[in-house]
Ligand SMILES: Nc1ncnc2c1ncn2[C@@H]1O[C@H](COP(=O)(O)OP(=O)(O)OP(=O)(O)O)[C@@H](O)[C@H]1O
């Protein structure tokens with residue numbers, strides 16, 4: 001536990017020095033700015049989407065950026081010969097990502113609540129965002145382990161977005177039919193989206209929600225298992 | 239003498255199919271500087287990565303202080319220091335921040351400032367590592383290896399990219415580490431480093447150790463026992479070689495000494511590089 005605390009401290013320091021936290025915060029400010037530009041009526045409709053983008057896409061991106069730097073600079077090797085457990089190292093990265101996402105979601109939620117009269121159920125929003133950020137940080141982690149550089153990371157991320165995220169966004173904007181909905185649930189992005197919506201909507205569909213959350217949890221576990229196996233190998237370029 | 243590492247029949251094949259280490263056996267004694275000397279691609283770094291537990295799928299046995307290496311937990315890393323062949327720093331942190339970042343992870347740490355001072359980085363401690371030169375980064379690698387005041391030091395091409403002055407500093411520090419009781423395993427392709435530092439050296443090529451000896455023994459065994467005499471006659475310079483075993487009866491030698499203007503006389507021991515070529519049948523760039 002002492003180690004995890006130290007690693008978290010180091011990880012946050014690193015994320016700050018590499019401007020990764022700042023970029024994340026900048027993007028959050030951007031959503032808030034868009035909300036003000038859209039005005040009271042429209043903003044309420046878009047808030048879940050913004051929270052989703054922040055918790056999901058930004059988690060993948062920021063996690064990926066941080067890890068690619070680390071890989072290029074060979075610092076993981078130096079970490080691997082220090083007396084720290086790999087699970088702690090991985091945990092510190094995931095927890096930092098979740099923390100950054102929570103901060104952003106809380107900020108967007110507060111702005112929506114106070115300035116736009118949006119109903120925000122914070123006790124649901126925060127755990128939901130934590131889970132969504134966790135699964136997406138794990139996706140970002142896994143993506144960096146199967147790619148060699150930032151370019152191929154971005155390419156894979158684009159594929160992920162086209163396959164999973166865009167349909168979700170269209171769905172949120174009511175651009176697709178209801179039939180797709182059951183199919184969409186296999187997308188982590190979509191399950192995330194559904195979950196986030198419930199934080200703003202009393203009339204949530206429980207079946208989908210339970211299905212979605214179980215799915216996200218299993219997916220996180222599977223991804224973290226993969227990361228644990230592959231992370232040291234990729235660091236040493238075995 | 240107590241052995242620190244006992245390595246028997248070590249083998250390793252990378253996932254891409256490269257057989258990097260093939261049947262390597264050697265022992266590292268407590269308090270010695272053991273060198274792995276070999277050309278590029280010989281398997282030195284791979285061997286070091288196995289001994290520092292970065293590569294796990296190896297064949298053969300490795301014992302650290304008599305116990306199977308695999309049976310150690312993370313506490314193993316409290317006791318060893320690892321210097322990598324390439325820089326391993328956060329470029330957007332300063333030199334000092336980098337060292338503090340890793341020092342935190344150990345239960346005991348050396349004095350970072352005095353280490354930085356010793357390798358000549360103290361003045362630059364607050365500059366971003368991204369602005370460091372290659373030699374500065376390599377010196378910081380050495381500090382990284384020494385951070386936890388280790389008992390065993392692994393150094394992979396520690397003087398790589400260093401000018402003679404800084405290489406001197408690092409070599410002095412390695413010696414100092416040994417005199418204070420430390421054990422060193424160093425990999426290099428530089429004959430000079432081996433001659434100067436190592437108690438024993440293992441020649442490695444193509445993943446196999448060809449010979450293990452002290453640098454001196456090797457020279458005596460493989461070296462030519464001769465004396466080289468350089469003298470001047472008018473404007474031209476001449477060189478003659480004499481066999482050390484028969485020099486006492488060699489009239490020509492005495493004649494030169496009596497009558498010629500001798501410039502230098504030195505033993506014609508072969509360099510380690512020449513021995514290397516003889517032992518392994520390969521050439522190497524020093
Ligand atoms: N990650 C890797 N994947 C596949 N093959 C590798 C990998 N790393 C090293 N090798 C191969 O294994 C062999 C031994 O490499 P190693 O790095 O151990 O050599 P070395 O003696 O340290 O060389 P150098 O003096 O250049 O550092 C080489 O043939 C090399 O190409």
Ligand SMILES: [Mg+2]
Pocket residue numbers: 282283284323394
């Ligand atoms: Mg090497």
